[in-house]
Amino acid sequence: MNKFYKPQAQQKRIRINEYIRVPEVLVIDENGQKIGVLPIQEALRLAHERGLDLLEIAPTAKPPVCKIIDYGKYQYQQERMARQQKSKTKKVEVKGIRLTFRISDHDMEVRATQADKFLKEGNKVRIELVLRGREKALKDFAKERMKKFISLIQSPFQIDQPQKFLPSGISTIITPGKK
Secondary structure, three states, X not given: OOOOOOOOOOOOOOOEHHHOOOOEEEEEOOOOOEEXXXXXXXXXXXXXXOOOEEEEEEOOOOOOEEEEEOHHHHHHXXXXXXXXHHHHOOOOOEEEEEEEOOOOHHHHHHHHHHHHHHHHOOOEEEEEEEOOHHHHHOHHHHHHHXXXXXXXXXXXXXXXXXXXXXXXXXXXXXXXXXO
């Protein structure tokens, strides 16, 4: 088996018509009116007379709740609701800001306003201070530059990932929120 293979999440199986294997069910008709507790054969007969399907809505209830409904229409509504939920979720991006060791104060202010804009949009911001060559020996000075840059950011934020030394320099991630 491939070590990178991840099986898809099992979809919740809904029992329909003859696949419902309980002796009695609470039946609800297509208009939402409660019919009552009926034997499964009686409920199936009632659904077939109306030209619809018997769908198990709440299998864990005692007795299980079944609804007389058109299964194709039900599937369409569920798919539509799932699409709506997916469209409402906000995708958070991680925006990057790169600083250098010898960055001027004005350039630092410009990048701080850029970070403010990213935070106001609701995105995370990765701040990287790139160190080259002998600059890597001056880590304390680089930490101070990073602190100075973070103090210039006006928007409220939380530090999601504290300052971390990487081979290329220092990196930190901030998220929108309380300061």
